[in-house]
Amino acid sequence: MRRALAGVVILSLSAAPIGIFLMLRRMSLAGDVMAHAILPGAALGFLVAGLDLFAMTVGGIAAGITVAVAAGLVARFTELKEDAALAAFYLVSLALGVTLISLKGSNVDLFRVLFGSVLALDNPTLLVIASFTTLSLFALALIWRPLVLECVDPGFLRSVSGSGTAVHLLFLALVVLNLVAAFHALGTLLAVGMMMLPAAAARFWTQDVTRMAAYSVLIGVASGFSGLLVSFHANLPTGPAVILAAGIFYALSVVLGPVGGLRKRLSPGRHLEA
């Protein structure tokens, strides 16, 4: 239980800010696709070495990056729009991953890969998650400025620096890294939840990207904490409980959030003097 708590807290530290950029770059769907794309890679690792941490991690990263690049190429060099290309990749990945796991594993294994096993996090896995998070935080600090600039004003970034493409690729690599870390705890289907839900919720609370990242981390940690507690006491499956908790925070933000939330929209108050 303590390890589980440490796991979700650490995950939130880097996954949530990365989710912010995915959202602001209108790449939420891409994040979902990459999360699914990890599955066949992890499944290959599973086929080779069973439920082995190293094999599944390496397989997941390799598959995630491959799909990220491939979907990007299909969208850039063919007539297919990116969302359609992404949907195609995500369906195929899911089907392939499930098939591969079923070749050797039982339904229990499959369930574990799809939905994770937060409570079964052991020390080595926790170490992998922690090192990925540390790495991501450093990398994110390094590319923060160009990343923001690339979102707001890509033309300007290109005029002052040639780093745009490199930054974009590094960002995609960070997405994959964090998804693989989240995959160990929450499984493929829910991994992206720790990224997108806190980010989407934080959008309703501030108009400043730095503060938004901080809020998303807080929301992520709070969801992890409350989700784990509820699942422990009510005997619910842990991964889904954590994501559901994040979902509740999201719903509250949609309704109550001061920046474009429903409450503001429905009763904006009387207009001001100036």
Add this chain to the structure above:
Amino acid sequence: MTAALAFQNLTLGYDRHPAVHHLSGEIGEGTLLAVVGPNGAGKSTLLKGIVGVLRPLGGKISRNGVNARDIAYLPQIAEIDRTFPISLYDLVAMGLWKRAGLLGGIGRADREKISAAIQAVGLRGFEHRAIGTLSGGQMQRALFARLLLQDARVILLDEPFASLDSKTVSDLLELVHHWHGEKRTVVAVLHDFEIVRQHFPEALLLAREPVAWGRTAETVSAENLLKARRMSEAFDDRAGICEDAA
């Protein structure tokens, strides 16, 4: 007068179709040049070529001693994501990129410069507003503040006055004249011939190919404009390979 920029038989374009075709000439240092022409004449493309975002399909651009970092570029406002959650202050501060780069700190002297730039464009008090809440005119003023901070020898403006009210235009034009007075080279893509005639001593009329280039009064003549319009309307999807390239 030395040339800040020189084009030798320059062709720029997309997917092998030329958007700027066989342009030769020089932009002298300290010139205040307006680039005019119909839509699709290659004006923005030319600026992108000068910045180095677009590679020439043929010919060459020489930036005589002007480092690529010494060129400040104002993109069309439509290319900016104004829903992004960032404050006006941070947007303007990006003008310090050349000095601060990836990780460099922004010290007190820098903050003073940022405040001075914001004041110079008349946006004091708006520092902490999100850019999504700014009007079109305020946004363009903010981008001019960023240009001020960039402190570049060559300044490229892509439709800087599109859909702005006359007060904003005249304030921003004042900045342009100020730059001109400081012997900076300013190249602006414009559609309003009145502004061009009144404020820009030199003009380049483009219609994919250069139609005229020189003193504004002679360049922007009715005859030349008609010629430009005729030339720009000829686009051939199945165009053959241009043999003139060499």
